Amino acid sequence: MTETKQQYGDPMTYPIWEAAARYELLIQHCKVCGHYQFYPRPFCLNCDSDQLEWKRVSGDATVYSKTTVHLKIAPEFDPPYVVALVELDEGPRMLCNIEGGAAEIGDRVKLAWREREDAPPLPIWMPA
Amino acid sequence: MNDWEKNPVYIVGAAETALGAVPDQTTYSMFSLAAHEALDEAGLNVKDVDGIFTNYMGEEGTVQVGEYLGILAPRYVDSTDIGGAAYEAHVHHAMMAIANGRCEVAIVGYASRQRSERARSMTMRQSELTLTAQFESPYGLPMPIGHYAMIAARHMHEYGTTSEQLAEIAVAARQWAQLNPKAWKRDPMTAEDVLASRVICDPLRRLDCCLITDGGGVIVLTNKERARDANKKPIRVLGAGESHTRWNISQGPSLTTTAAKVSGEQAFGMAGVTPADVDFVQPYDSFTITVLTALEDLGFCEKGEGGAFVSGGRLAPGGDLPAMTSGGGLSYNHPGALGVLLLIETVRQLRGEAGERQLADPKIGVAHGVGGLLSTAATVVMTND
Numbered sequence: 001m002t003e004t005k006q007q008y009g010d011p012m013t014y015p016i017w018e019a020a021a022r023y024e025l026l027i028q029h030c031k032v033c034g035h036y037q038f039y040p041r042p043f044c045l046n047c048d049s050d051q052l053e054w055k056r057v058s059g060d061a062t063v064y065s066k067t068t069v070h071l072k073i074a075p076e077f078d079p080p081y082v083v084a085l086v087e088l089d090e091g092p093r094m095l096c097n098i099e100g101g102a103a104e105i106g107d108r109v110k111l112a113w114r115e116r117e118d119a120p121p122l123p124i125w126m127p128a
Numbered sequence: 129m130n131d132w133e134k135n136p137v138y139i140v141g142a143a144e145t146a147l148g149a150v151p152d153q154t155t156y157s158m159f160s161l162a163a164h165e166a167l168d169e170a171g172l173n174v175k176d177v178d179g180i181f182t183n184y185m186g187e188e189g190t191v192q193v194g195e196y197l198g199i200l201a202p203r204y205v206d207s208t209d210i211g212g213a214a215y216e217a218h219v220h221h222a223m224m225a226i227a228n229g230r231c232e233v234a235i236v237g238y239a240s241r242q243r244s245e246r247a248r249s250m251t252m253r254q255s256e257l258t259l260t261a262q263f264e265s266p267y268g269l270p271m272p273i274g275h276y277a278m279i280a281a282r283h284m285h286e287y288g289t290t291s292e293q294l295a296e297i298a299v300a301a302r303q304w305a306q307l308n309p310k311a312w313k314r315d316p317m318t319a320e321d322v323l324a325s326r327v328i329c330d331p332l333r334r335l336d337c338c339l340i341t342d343g344g345g346v347i348v349l350t351n352k353e354r355a356r357d358a359n360k361k362p363i364r365v366l367g368a369g370e371s372h373t374r375w376n377i378s379q380g381p382s383l384t385t386t387a388a389k390v391s392g393e394q395a396f397g398m399a400g401v402t403p404a405d406v407d408f409v410q411p412y413d414s415f416t417i418t419v420l421t422a423l424e425d426l427g428f429c430e431k432g433e434g435g436a437f438v439s440g441g442r443l444a445p446g447g448d449l450p451a452m453t454s455g456g457g458l459s460y461n462h463p464g465a466l467g468v469l470l471l472i473e474t475v476r477q478l479r480g481e482a483g484e485r486q487l488a489d490p491k492i493g494v495a496h497g498v499g500g501l502l503s504t505a506a507t508v509v510m511t512n513d
Contacts, residue, residue, distance in 0.1 A: 003236070009262060011260070013259070013262060039259050039263060039378070065383055067277035067329040067330055068329070069269070070328055071328050076268075078491065083278070092378070093378045093379055094266045094378055095267050095269065095376075097267050126365065
């Protein structure tokens with residue numbers, strides 16, 4: 001029997017997760033106007049074109065907002081931990097955890113990855 | 129002249145369900161008792177109802193509520209799902225429907241036993257890989273408080289807003305609650321108490337958060353002709369508006385500007401009034417930051433000035449802009465969706481039947497619902513002229 005690798009994600013996002021398995025962060029980029037967008041869509045939010053491509057980005061980012069969670073919401077989460085919204089240098093924002101040190105709003109952060117058992121590595125961020 | 133100006137629409141009945149902890153009823157029995165009470169005020173009967181507006185009542189909101197009440201052939205139904213703001217949006221929709229003759233007697237309402245059933249969940253369990261499940265849920269941001277905390281943190285960063293200023297909002301709500309015998313929390317509380325309460329998601333503390341209670345309510349709307357049957361003073365709906373921004377917190381240009389910007393502009397524009405004309409406001413107080421952003425986006429103060437605006441007891445009894453006059457979601461009741469109770473308190477104040485907490489001769493009041501992850505807003509402007 002041939003083993004077929006199950007694609008993770010959905011029909012629009014699976015390239016992101018395929019790249020995550022190689023520890024690479026992909027973001028959609030508009031070939032017409034240069035706009036970067038996250039999450040992926042079949043059109044550009046800025047100029048409405050359908051000429052979109054994937055670009056690998058460094059993940060260099062700035063903390064846009066953050067909170068330290070002191071509440072136990074599920075067995076897999078162990079408070080306190082930091083949830084942050086980071087703004088990529090290309091523009092889009094992504095939710096994440098910040099690990100490996102403290103970072104305040106406005107601080108520079110860099111991409112890291114968290115291994116998961118039943119899913120591709122998850123992008124997280126750490127102080128730059 | 130617009131339809132709603134030619135054919136003005138009135139709130140002619142308003143009733144809370146049982147509140148607080150309600151062990152001895154179901155949500156449907158609660159809803160139906162409030163509906164009968166509100167219809168009695170209106171001088172109307174369940175048989176007169178031809179418009180139903182509700183949500184979070186079973187899988188098909190209006191269908192199950194209609195069946196329970198015995199309204200088996202309504203002409204206009206609406207289970208719009210925009211969280212706690214749904215009921216203010218329902219007033220907007222009912223206003224349009226009645227003004228255009230698509231229904232004559234509308235009920236807007238909700239009931240919940242979330243406290244008794246311990247139904248409130250802090251996580252969003254996803255059965256499929258939605259965008260939220262892929263990109264937000266894995267990071268453990270508690271729903272909904274984590275979102276509001278990140279908005280508060282950003283507001284503090286952009287505008288210098290402080291926890292002390294947020295605490296003023298919670299204290300104002302508590303001071304109003306002390307004047308309301310139906311309020312769940314009536315013991316004295318100071319800003320120091322709020323600041324000393326446990327941090328849940330910084331910068332939000334336990335006492336920045338609303339209660340979890342049972343409760344709900346029903347209001348009745350109708351046209352000018354049928355409003356003549358009302359046993360209490362009809363309250364005219366002057367204007368209403370609604371909008372929403374984002375669901376996933378990564379989306380949208382701003383964390384600190386909310387859907388109240390559009391809902392407020394629409395409601396005030398329709399009403400032909402400005403925030404300066406408003407005597408009191410019932411802003412949805414799910415969290416203290418919810419009130420602060422609403423006051424800014426509705427135009428009661430400039431963006432970023434909310435912290436200074438709420439200071440010095442401006443929202444509290446005796447203040448320049450009475451707000452949360454029932455005690456709000458922070459101290460009166462918060463049955464999962466507060467929106468209908470904001471409408472009821474606005475009606476009570478405009479009728480002059482708010483007891484010890486009654487304002488001196490108010491003319492114009494605003495109920496402002498907010499829902500989701502600070503995603504939605506709907507605003508209703510009313511008058512007793």
